[in-house]
Amino acid sequence: MKRICILACIAIAGLTSCKKFLDTKPTDFYTSDNYYGTEAQLQQALNGVYGDLMRPELYAQVMGFNFVSTTDEVMSNRTADGDARGLRYNYDASLVHIAGIWRYAYVGINNINALLDNIDKPAMDASRRNIIKGQALFLRGFLYFILTSNYGDVPLVLHTPAINDVNMPQVKQADMYKQIEKDMKEAEILLKDYTVTQAKFNDVVTLTAVQAMLARVYLYWAGYPQNNTTKYQDVITYTDKVILSGLHALNPDYRQVFINLARDQYDVKENIWELGSLGAAAGVVNKSGNDIGNFVGIQSTVTALDSTSYNAAAWVWVTKKLFDSYEVDPGGVAAPNKASLDIRRDWNCAGYIYTGTNPRVKATRPNPWQMCAGKFRREYVPQAIRNTNGVGGTYNINWPVIRYSDVLLMRAEAENYLNGPANAYNYINQVRKRGYGLMNGNVVKSITMVKLGDGYTQAPAVSITGGGGSGATGTAIVTGGKVNGIYLSNPGALTPGSYYTSSPVVVIGTFWTPGISYAAGMQITNNGMLYTVTTAGTSTNTAPTHTTGASDAAVTGAVFTYAGEAATATATITVGNESDLTPGLNKEAFQQAIRDERMRELCFEAVRKADLIRWGSFVTDMQNFAAWATSNGAGVTSTGNPNGLQGIRNVSARHVMLPKPTYELNLNRLLTQNEGW
Known part of the structure; x- marks a missing residue:
């Protein structure tokens, strides 16, 4: 996160008896009277608001977890402690996390109001003042959006309150939306020249961030409980502003969006606004860690001698409804689930967890009801900020507040x-x-078995080569000695020059090669036949052959024994438009x-x-x-x-x-x- 956290140090002012009257203007701590006097102080005040958005009470934990983790896409797997965090709809008004969102949203609003009340105080460049003011106005509107979308009618405070301003009337949600609109539209004007191109990163508010969030505000305004459907036209207006700006685009690889968030690598085209967590500038203290990828993540524990290990509680599991919503290859093999044509499924619905302590083991988790939510993966967080080897550390994954796909x-x-x-x-x-990996070309769609083969005692290796592309991988599924199918684990690399223009060749098994050593138990393929190495040795130039089914001493000091017919398969690639939604649907x-x-x-x-x-x-x-x-x-x-x-x-x-x-x-x-x- 390219920002500096504001540090406040308060000291007790000394009193002297040599003055007739007490000087009530402080000189050794900050108030609104002696602060906001420079551009740097305005910026520091704004930085503090950004920093507070990544508090545990807001986006470092609660906003992405506590009250949103039991729906039809994800459910808590907790009992009593889930109730204590608000996960199972057993909470009441006294729960600390209910108060936390309210409290720190208003803390941010109060700090913004103080900043705006003093925005004209320092002498500074007008364009820089507009950028700070525009971001502050937007953030005030955004915090009120959080409040009204969660609590409905809430108090509206637009200036620093007096010490006795305790009883404040709540404002109707419809009027709150009008104030949010006012703040954000003014911010849009002030930030008209401040784009991601100028900012160079996206964990501060830029012009298109304002426009994208305004579209979301209008979408909520158009729906329940306000049902102001005239706002759908405003959704179109503001999404078009983002789309037609030319500043944003989808990342070709859905998975890479979230890998970038874990690595603090800014994708300013896909992620229109994200909340940064890491800290990058030399000499800047990193923010404390967050729970992104912890409660909503892939289960793992720290392993003492494994520097790649990480800690994640995985307190939620996906739902079978979510898992089943992704299209699968109808002709694919179930292993135990059929491969999905949509690469988002196996990223979002993680079919594995990490178990054990030394060594740590990647264990399959095939039941959709018990799959971890895999979108935010702590295994991609740099080891420098990962809790490893029993030593305390932090995990810093940025939070995507709004992405370009949401705008579309x-x-x-x-x-x-x-x-x-x-x-x-x-x-x-x-x-x-x-989602299907087809933005810039075609990928491998499915693998069809031609011959199942026979005599397999282990899953053979699978390689997919040629066809003008690269990156496709598959795993053989062996049952009863036969290769019953190939589970397509990756349809291909989603980078320029890696897409497929024709069907690649699928090779099942390890082929005999002269001049190398073979270990006992290996299975190799030659001339369409499968052999098992029954005696280890170094090969000669004589290939194993099958004549009578007996052992073939085709290598020096080793024996190959015929096991059966080798399995073969063919690959099919996609056609660029087959991911499209069924045409001709009615409005409903x-x-x-x-x-x-x-x-x-x-x-x-x-x-x-x-x-x-x-x-x-x-x-x-x-x-x-x-x-x-x-x-x-x-x-x-x-x-x-x-x-x-x-x-x-x-x-x-x-x-x-x-x-x-x-x-x-x-x-x-x-x-x-x-x-x-």
Whole structure:
């Protein structure tokens, strides 16, 4: 994160008796009277607000975990401690995490108000002042967006309050949206020349970050509970501003988006605004670690002698609904799950965990109900900031507040609502094309067995070569001595020059090569036949042959024994448009497709619950999902997630909004509690 955290040091002022009157103006600590006097102090104050967004009470933990981790895409696997964190809809208004969001959103707002009240104080370049002011206004609007989307009607404070300003009236959500719009639109004007090209990184607010977030504000405003559908036109207006700016584009490899976040490598095209966590400038103290990739991550423990190990609790598991939403190769082999044509599935739904302590072992986790959420992977965090070898450390993964794919999906949804699907297909198909790895060319789609072979005692190696591309990998699935299929684990490298122009060649097994040593037990292929090395030795130029089924002493000091016919397979590559959404959908069917695509693309990014709420279907959808999950094995202790299912069953109408914190209700007598609390 390319920012400096503000440090405040408060000392007690000394008193002297040689003056007739007490000088009440402090000289050895900061107040609004003796601060904000320089551009640097304005910038430091702004930096402090950015830094506080990555507090545990906000995006370092709670905003991406506590109240958004039990929906139809992901469920908590916890019992009592899950209730203590608000994971299973058993919380009440006294829960500390309920108060944390409220408290630190208002702390940020108060600091921004102080900054804005003093923005004209120093003499400085006008363009620099506009950039600081524009970011501050946007952040105030953003914090109010957090508050009103979570708590509904909340107090509106636009200036530094007096010490006795305790009882503050709450403002209707519709009016709060108007204030958010006002702040962000003013920020848009002030930041009109401040783009990611100028900033060079994206963990500060730039012009398109304002425009993208305004589109999200309008989308929420258009939905439940305000249902101001006129705002869909504003969604189109502001998504178009981002799209037509030419500053943003999808990363061709979906997986790389999140690897970059773990490595603090800025992808300013895909991630329009992210919250930075690492710290990079020389001499700048890094921010403390965050829980991104911990509770919502792939299970692992630190192993004493393994420098690649990391710690992650994995307190949530994905749902079978999410897993099944990704398209699979209909002719593929189940191992135990069929390979997906959509590369997002196996990234988001991690089919493995790390077990053991010395050595650490990568163990398969094939049951979708018990798969970890794999989007944010701590294994990609640089070892310099990873907790290894039993030594305390920090994990720093940046949080993607809004991505370009979200802008495209918002554009499709608003277009469909106003005009139907005809012109909306373009936007959703861009996201789907990237999801299938087809943005810039074709990849391997499937591998079909020609001969299953016989006599295999172990899974043979698989290589995929030629066809003008590279990077495709597969794993042989052996049952009953036969290769029953090839599980396509990677369709190919998604970089220029690596896409396939024709079907590559699939080679199953290790082929006999003269002049090398063979160990006993190895299986090799020659002339379409499979052989097992029964006696180790160094090969000669005589290849093993099969005549009678007896052993063939084709190597010096070694014996090859015929095992059976060798397996063979062929590969099929994709056609560039086959990831496109089914054409000819009506308006209702297209809207459902949008809902499904948002889950596939944006899962675990803390938008699913908010989406279900704005669609006005949160409670009904959770009730329907609970019934479906029960019928599809979620309640089975050994293979499902009964703790998460119980959380879903706890959902009621009151969970559409968070309760207002008990402490705030006791302090501010003008607040009223949300319905149901």
